[in-house]
Amino acid sequence: MADLEIVQLNARSDNFAILIHDPQSGRTASIDAPEAAPILAELEARGWQLSDIFVTHKHYDHIDGIPALKQAHGAAVTGPQASAAETGLYDNTVSDGESFDFAGHSVEVIETPGHTLDHVSYYIADQNLLFSADTLFALGCGRVFEGSPPMMWESLKKLRALPDDTIVYCGHEYTLANARFAVTADPENAALAGRLAEIEELRAAGKPTLPTSLGVEKATNPFLRADDPAVAAAMGMSGASPAEIFAEVRARKDRF
Numbered sequence: 407m408a409d410l411e412i413v414q415l416n417a418r419s420d421n422f423a424i425l426i427h428d429p430q431s432g433r434t435a436s437i438d439a440p441e442a443a444p445i446l447a448e449l450e451a452r453g454w455q456l457s458d459i460f461v462t463h464k465h466y467d468h469i470d471g472i473p474a475l476k477q478a479h480g481a482a483v484t485g486p487q488a489s490a491a492e493t494g495l496y497d498n499t500v501s502d503g504e505s506f507d508f509a510g511h512s513v514e515v516i517e518t519p520g521h522t523l524d525h526v527s528y529y530i531a532d533q534n535l536l537f538s539a540d541t542l543f544a545l546g547c548g549r550v551f552e553g554s555p556p557m558m559w560e561s562l563k564k565l566r567a568l569p570d571d572t573i574v575y576c577g578h579e580y581t582l583a584n585a586r587f588a589v590t591a592d593p594e595n596a597a598l599a600g601r602l603a604e605i606e607e608l609r610a611a612g613k614p615t616l617p618t619s620l621g622v623e624k625a626t627n628p629f630l631r632a633d634d635p636a637v638a639a640a641m642g643m644s645g646a647s648p649a650e651i652f653a654e655v656r657a658r659k660d661r662f
């Protein structure tokens with residue numbers, strides 16, 4: 407079986423759309439549909455037909471492009487059961503622990519509520535690919551709009567349990583702002599300090615900082631490290647539960 411080809415596209419101001427393409431069958435999926443125009447242009451340039459859209463959650467900046475993409479390409483839309491009625495946009499619905507086939511690859515659905523209650527992440531184990539949208543960002547995590555901090559912490563722990571060599575694609579380019587906060591939450595972390603410098607260089611050159619890898623995130627992302635004594639100490643909360651420490655890191659980032 408051939409490896410999937412991945413194309414990460416800028417959309418809106420700071421969203422990503424990600425195309426995954428199987429060169430043998432020609433099947434092509436978009437992870438979310440933040441905006442139709444850049445996706446349509448990329449499909450046209452590559453001569454790809456969009457067969458699928460995999461939706462992570464119901465926010466406007468992840469679904470806005472769906473009607474135009476469906477009209478142009480007839481793509482089938484797969485989205486979380488929890489927002490099917492509210493959005494009215496999905497042809498197929500999925501929920502936690504389900505998997506489905508994409509061009510011979512098994513796509514696993516991992517429910518990751520917290521940012522929204524419907525949020526799912528998509529994981530393709532045989533390609534080491536994770537699409538975490540607005541749950542896990544490079545050096546950050548999504549704002550907790552609908553769930554609670556303990557719920558978000560549980561969701562992040564599910565993703566953290568995946569292998570270190572997992573390649574992580576996210577919903578937004580928020581990495582520089584995340585990195586500037588992260589060094590305040592984990593000030594003694596040398597790997598994190600080095601990463602901030604790399605990220606500043608990439609952004610100064612106008613380059614994306616994503617994808618990232620789960621191994622790098624486990625070592626440097628304070629939101630995945632709420633049970634690390636160094637982060638607890640930086641919060642002044644040594645001995646508190648990881649969920650409480652996570653809530654404090656999230657609250658400080660919201661005010662940062």
Ligand code: ZN
Nearest residue numbers: 463465521540
């Ligand atoms: Zn969102």
Ligand code: FE
Nearest residue numbers: 465467540577
């Ligand atoms: Fe978003």
